[in-house]
Amino acid sequence: xxxxxxxxxxxxxxxxxxxxxxxxxxxxxxxxxxxxxxxxxxxxxxxxxxxxxxxxxxxxxxxxxxxxxxxxxxxxxxxxxxxxxxxxxxxxxxxxxxxxxxxxxxxxxxxxxxxxxxxxxxxxxxxxxxxxxxxxxxxxxxxxxxxxxxxxxxxxxxx
Numbered sequence: 001x002x003x004x005x006x007x008x009x010x011x012x013x014x015x016x017x018x019x020x021x022x023x024x025x026x027x028x029x030x031x032x033x034x035x036x037x038x039x040x041x042x043x044x045x046x047x048x049x050x051x052x053x054x055x056x057x058x059x060x061x062x063x064x065x066x067x068x069x070x071x072x073x074x075x076x077x078x079x080x081x082x083x084x085x086x087x088x089x090x091x092x093x094x095x096x097x098x099x100x101x102x103x104x105x106x107x108x109x110x111x112x113x114x115x116x117x118x119x120x121x122x123x124x125x126x127x128x129x130x131x132x133x134x135x136x137x138x139x140x141x142x143x144x145x146x147x148x149x150x151x152x153x154x155x156x157x158x159x
Contacts, residue, residue, distance in 0.1 A: 037130065037139070044096045045128055045141045045153050048081075051093045052108070052143075052151045055083045058090070059110040065117070069107040077101040099130045114149040133158035 009017075052068060059066035067084045070077040071092070080095035095101070109117045128141040140156040 037132075040097070041099070041128070041130060041139060041141060044099060044101075045143065047093060048077075048101070048128070048143055049151055049153060051081065051083065051091070052145065054091065055108070056110050056114050056149050056151075058083065058085065059112055060114045063112045065112060066110045067107050068110075070103070071095070073106070075103045075106050077103055096128060098132070099128055101128050103127075108145060110149055116145060116147050116149055127156070129158065135159060 055066045055068045062085060064085055068081060069084065071080040071082055078095050078099065078101045081093050082089050083091040083093075111117050128143065130139050133139045135158055137158050138155045139158055142154050142156050143151055144154070145151045
C-alpha cells in the first residue's frame with residue numbers, strides 16, 4: 001500500500017486566511033484613500049504648473065504676449081483655464097476635480113520676455129483647496145508666480 005502525502009489546505013486554514021486578509025484590508029483602505037487624495041492633489045498642481053510653464057515658454061519662443069485665464073469669467077479657475085496668443089485660444093486645460101482653484105488675478109499675462117505684466121510689484125497666487133479639506137491639515141497648494149514669470153508650489157494649511 002502506498003502512503004499519499006496530504007496536499008492543499010483545510011477549510012479551517014482557508015477561513016483563517018480570509019479572515020486575516022479582511023482585517024488587513026479594513027486597516028489599509030483608509031490610508032489608501034489618503035494616498036489617492038494626495039496623488040490627485042499633486043497631479044492637479046503639476047497640471048497647473050506645467051500649463052504656466054508652457055505659456056511662459058510660448059511667450060519666449062513666439063516673442064509675443066501670452067495670456068493664461070480661466071475658462072469662466074472671474075478669478076475662479078476650478079472649471080479650467082486656457083492659454084491665448086493674439087486673442088486666439090491655443091490650448092485648453094481641464095479644471096480641477098473635488099477642489100477649488102482661486103486666483104488673486106483674473107488673467108495672467110506674460111510679456112514677450114517671459115515676465116509678468118502686472119500693475120504692482122506683487123506676486124500672483126493661485127490657491128488649490130480640496131473640497132474635503134479638514135481644518136489644520138496641510139492639503140492646500142499655493143502656486144505663486146513671481147514678476148519674473150517663474151512659478152512654484154508650496155503647501156498651506158486648511159482653514
